[in-house]
Amino acid sequence: MSRAAIAGRSWFPWLMLTPGMLFLIAFLVAPGLLLAALSLRDVDGMLMLLPTYSFSQYIKVFTSAGYLGALGTTLWVAALTALLCVLLAWPAAWLLVNTRSRAWRTVLYVILISPLLTSVVIRTFAWIVLLAQNGLVNDVLRKLGVIDSPLALLWNMKAVIVAYVQVMLPFAVLPLATSLGEIPPALPRASQSLGAGARHTFFHVLLPLTVPGMMSGAIIVFALAAGSYVTPLLIGGRLQPLLPINIYQQALQIADLPLAAALSLTLLAVTALIAAVMSRLQKQWERRVYGH
């Protein structure tokens, strides 16, 4: 190969990357840097920006039991959502991969993806209609004589988690289905022909091979759940100690922009750190299972 061709090869990928990189720089990196600058500003008593810079906003975040508690609750709720999603995703992914008929498989995919095509607000209001005191669930239970007075199903953390799981389930199913689809059909058959029972095959062959898929799904769901505020605000109500709700209030209701920026960057950093650790674990597992 000529030197020119090699040189051409080395710049070509960069050229192809340029539009995407410019887009990312303009709409992700630059706003991120500006947000970081904003988080270092001080404000006066009327919350107007002062011309000085300091870490006062971060000190406020890390010395307040309220914000730290909200951060902890946010991470815990996101982790629980990720766990539930992965558990529920397994049977769904299994069904997707093992449906022979192409038509049926398409139908299943459409069912899986369709929630993603409706707006969060509409889905959230649907949950309000279902769970309200005079909503569908309470009505049915009352008509069946199971309960006398309506249950308070809305405006608590359980309702938030249920809604999260419904919204985010597809993000767990898709990577898991990919992971399941990549397992050669001969593997479970080989395992069984060597004398392992169905259960043994599941726990020692299939499950370990899908761990990377489960981890990918869990990371996506975790990150989405940790950053979402519309659902908890509408379904959970103001009392839920979740950091995204705090950020929403600081930015849009109190208009303390530097504090909102500091809270957002804290949440971003912690979520990114956890996602990085999880993806590191995933890599290690892949190395163990596949040996490369």
Place this chain on the structure above:
Amino acid sequence: MENTVKSIRFIPTLAITLAAAILAACGDKKPEAPQASAPAPAATDKVVIGVYGGDWEKNIRAAGLEQYARDNKINVEIVPGADAEWLAKLRASNGNNPQYDIVVFQPDSVQRAAAAGLLQPLEAGNIPNLAKLYPSVQEKFTKDGKTYAAAFSLGQLGLAYRTDLVKTPPKSWLDLWNPEYKGHVAISSPTYAAGLQFFAGLTHALGGELKNDADVDKTFAKLAELKGSAVAFPDSPGAIQTLLERGDAWVVPYWDGRVFALQKSGLKVGFAYPSDGPVVGAANWVIAKGAPNLANAYKLVDFLSSDKVQKSFSDGSLYGMTNQDVQYNEELKGKVQVGEEAYKKLIWIDYETATPKVADWSTRWAQALGNGK
């Protein structure tokens, strides 16, 4: 009130707000935001006015803004938005050729912008109708002899209640504790305008003032007694309306005009002006310092302050107004409390005390009513 736009619609606005705040951050001395073009020096043929979006914009257009543009052959640029965005933009321009000539502000924003020196003081010489506005309202926007806003519509926070579900209508802020409503009361957090106003109303009803910490402690103690009795903690007009419509909440602090609008839409809902004082959520016109079309801005604010414009805005919005000569329509006459006597009894939030404390109060509020219900 209307400045608390629904969260979703707000996302692009937030981006703009942040960008503007950052412009302010990076360039206190830099000349200007790029999109502001060089203005014509003296007489201009346009004026830029920021109004709240949705029904508010519809009502103010119908109340004469568009007619004004035609009659005066002037280009009136109407931009929908909200306080936080405008504040950030005014701050970014820092009195030097701002993007708006006039915007509508809630009292807290008027105070913040005035304190930061971002507003053009208004004089009756330039705006004759200013003299027609209720003095008890206008004095709230006067500091050191300078008036910073022309009050427009007066939302009054009182008690909205479902007439078909409540046997005894509430009369006072303290009636929210009535055992009859247990499990069906909704109150908003102090981070939301209606919540902060309720908080101020309650403090007042308990005989205290926001600036006294001991009084605020008493308010929180009283709020803690509402734990278990309150069913929801709405953070937006949409949430409050959903609660009332679905009957989850029977009694909720809300603004008079909004409740009258719900009544008009057929909901069985009543409104009580609390005997211990409704709390103000007013919409007020301000002129930006350094406004590029200052002469037109004065004329337009004068026009907007006239009884004719205010009357027709009131017909649409169902709010009480600030011009003493406004003749309300028959429908509103029996409903909305107006006049100097009523306005004198209104409770105004002391934002100089409240603004720096809202975040702290919000945390205490959540603790009082039970974390992670």
